[in-house]
Amino acid sequence: MLCFKEVSFSYPGASxxxxxxxxxxxxxxxxxxxxxxxxxxxxTLTRLGNGLLQPSEGEVVVDGLNxxxxxxxxxxxxxxxxxxxxxxxxxxxxxxxxxxxxxxxxLGLPPDEIKQRVEEALATLGITAxxxxxxxxxxxxxxxxxxxxGILAMKPQYILLDxxxxxxxxxxxxxxxxxxxxxxxxxxxxxxxxxxxxxxALMADRLVILYEGTIWKEGAPxxxxxxxxxxxxxxxxxxxxxxxxxxxxxxxxNLPHRAxxxxxxxxxxxxxxxxxx
Amino acid sequence: xxxxxxxxxxNYQLGGQELAALKDIDLVIHPGELLxxxxxxxxxxxTLAQVIAGxxxxxxxxxxxxxxxxxxxxxxxxxxWQGKVGLALQQxxxxxxxxxxxxxxxxxxxxLGLPPEEVEKRxxxxxxxxxxxxxxxxxxxxxxxxxxxxxxxxxGILALDPDILILDEPTAGLDPGGRRQVIHIxxxxxxRRGKTVILISHNMAEVSVLAxxxxxxxxxxxxxxxxxxxxxxxxxQLEEWGLLPPPLTRVLLELNRKxxxxxxxxxxxxxxxxxxxxxxxxxxxCPHLACGGGENSFRAxxxxxxx
Numbered sequence: 001m002l003c004f005k006e007v008s009f010s011y012p013g014a015s016x017x018x019x020x021x022x023x024x025x026x027x028x029x030x031x032x033x034x035x036x037x038x039x040x041x042x043x044t045l046t047r048l049g050n051g052l053l054q055p056s057e058g059e060v061v062v063d064g065l066n067x068x069x070x071x072x073x074x075x076x077x078x079x080x081x082x083x084x085x086x087x088x089x090x091x092x093x094x095x096x097x098x099x100x101x102x103x104x105x106x107l108g109l110p111p112d113e114i115k116q117r118v119e120e121a122l123a124t125l126g127i128t129a130x131x132x133x134x135x136x137x138x139x140x141x142x143x144x145x146x147x148x149x150g151i152l153a154m155k156p157q158y159i160l161l162d163x164x165x166x167x168x169x170x171x172x173x174x175x176x177x178x179x180x181x182x183x184x185x186x187x188x189x190x191x192x193x194x195x196x197x198x199x200x201a202l203m204a205d206r207l208v209i210l211y212e213g214t215i216w217k218e219g220a221p222x223x224x225x226x227x228x229x230x231x232x233x234x235x236x237x238x239x240x241x242x243x244x245x246x247x248x249x250x251x252x253x254n255l256p257h258r259a260x261x262x263x264x265x266x267x268x269x270x271x272x273x274x275x276x277x
Numbered sequence: 278x279x280x281x282x283x284x285x286x287x288n289y290q291l292g293g294q295e296l297a298a299l300k301d302i303d304l305v306i307h308p309g310e311l312l313x314x315x316x317x318x319x320x321x322x323x324t325l326a327q328v329i330a331g332x333x334x335x336x337x338x339x340x341x342x343x344x345x346x347x348x349x350x351x352x353x354x355x356x357x358w359q360g361k362v363g364l365a366l367q368q369x370x371x372x373x374x375x376x377x378x379x380x381x382x383x384x385x386x387x388x389l390g391l392p393p394e395e396v397e398k399r400x401x402x403x404x405x406x407x408x409x410x411x412x413x414x415x416x417x418x419x420x421x422x423x424x425x426x427x428x429x430x431x432x433g434i435l436a437l438d439p440d441i442l443i444l445d446e447p448t449a450g451l452d453p454g455g456r457r458q459v460i461h462i463x464x465x466x467x468x469r470r471g472k473t474v475i476l477i478s479h480n481m482a483e484v485s486v487l488a489x490x491x492x493x494x495x496x497x498x499x500x501x502x503x504x505x506x507x508x509x510x511x512x513x514q515l516e517e518w519g520l521l522p523p524p525l526t527r528v529l530l531e532l533n534r535k536x537x538x539x540x541x542x543x544x545x546x547x548x549x550x551x552x553x554x555x556x557x558x559x560x561x562x563c564p565h566l567a568c569g570g571g572e573n574s575f576r577a578x579x580x581x582x583x584x
Contacts, residue, residue, distance in 0.1 A: 037454055038423055038452045038455060085450065167450055169317060169318040170479055170480075170481075171519060172318065174521065196451070196452045196453065235452065235453055236452075237453045240523070240525050243546055244528070244546060244550060247546070247550045248553065253557070262524045262527035262531060263531050266532045267531075269528070270537070273556075
């Protein structure tokens with residue numbers, strides 16, 4: 001389990017803390033989405049998660065390893081992968097495969113093992129054809145896949161993504177989200193996705209809303225989205241499909257309580273239409 | 278200002294090879310129009326924006342500003358109007374460079390050779406237009422939030438007082454509050470007489486509420502030009518062009534795929550709600566619907582197409 005225990009954090013010189021007594025747990029195989037307006041502490045949370053930042057108070061514990069313990073930090077970094085918004089800042093090598101090999105090489109693994117991990121990561125993300133390409137010449141979506149492959153090659157237990165889909169076009173975003181879902185459900189990796197796009201919260205087991213450095217709300221997406229006007233007051237929005245389902249339910253339609261993606265809502269409406277006389 | 282593109286081609290040179298980014302583009306942009314250009318990554322959107330703005334010379338065809346050709350046959354720029362076209366590239370905040378916000382915003386108007394008092398006036402006005410207080414002038418742009426930085430960058434362009442504002446993915450990466458502010462800035466600019474806005478975006482939901490006309494680019498060609506409703510009725514074809522329709526349109530499309538006959542011209546929340554409601558009410562009077570608004574709310578529609 002990746003555990004934030006009453007974590008507070010202040011940036012030097014800041015007038016108020018970026019995070020205040022935040023407690024949150026992520027288990028392997030769980031998909032958690034974190035939303036919140038700019039300045040609510042989302043990015044800080046991801047950076048605390050793998051020891052890139054140290055909490056001012058409280059602690060972050062990854063499978064029993066405290067991020068404060070310098071001896072445990074390399075293990076923490078291997079277990080918790082971090083993907084940022086701008087993939088350009090994460091590319092280090094001349095070719096895609098060298099870039100993916102960078103992490104495992106730093107773990108000091110034997111060459112055969114590194115080779116095998118790179119092959120697996122390329123195959124899982126469907127980018128084997130790009131292996132000899134220079135990363136900086138790829139599209140945004142391809143770059144984020146390379147960044148993810150580099151993390152997969154470390155065999156992580158958790159992946160934290162800080163607005164990693166924000167700059168992608170809708171197609172690439174769908175692809176990356178599909179991959180995250182696969183990694184979470186099939187490979188039992190815990191995913192914590194920070195996003196501004198409410199549609200991305202629909203695939204979450206749990207949705208956490210940060211507001212001014214504290215957790216304002218936490219629960220299943222349908223619970224958190226059940227009061228859209230409260231969200232709006234905090235500068236957030238519910239997904240369009242959820243708003244549509246709420247409006248139709250208010251007119252008497254018997255729709256499932258779950259927060260639905262477009263295809264799921266269409267399926268539910270179709271079932272309703274067919275269930276008639 | 279009117280912009281006319283006639284038979285415009287643009288080829289990039291890539292490792293000795295020619296790569297066609299724009300093919301045979303004919304396009305008129307009328308003064309006062311709010312036009313959106315959409316298309317998948319690599320469809321030529323950003324190249325087209327730079328051709329319209331006069332930053333890239335087409336490799337074929339001609340660009341006219343207010344009826345005058347922009348390029349000589351030898352490739353010399355014929356019109357040197359400064360500040361007529363303001364172009365905000367993607368993530369314009371990456372281009373902030375000055376030590377203070379005030380200096381950054383003043384950079385453009387100063388380069389136009391305006392007197393200092395006019396520059397100062399323009400800076401004040403521009404900051405007001407983007408909803409930032411004057412007090413921010415002395416701050417370093419680098420201590421601001423992402424949304425504030427983007428607004429400073431937009432203020433720098435508005436301070437040029439352009440006739441045409443071209444914005445490339447202006448809301449990408451902003452939180453909902455930041456998005457609303459940028460949309461407000463666009464609307465406010467466009468609300469002034471004769472001001473043209475060209476919005477480049479792959480966010481179809483946003484494009485559909487803002488634009489009067491949408492152009493879809495696919496592999497360097499204009500494949501569709503019309504109102505938002507014209508675009509959405511194309512349904513599944515949008516996906517062939519690499520576009521992801523907005524979530525509500527996807528609900529309607531999916532139902533039509535199953536055999537419904539919903540009108541895809543409905544795209545706002547209210548319109549989609551009404552369209553679905555009358556479709557469901559029309560096809561049956563089932564108990565699920567009974568508590569809605571009584572018998573009168575049911576529209577006598579055609580019988581369902583499903584078997």
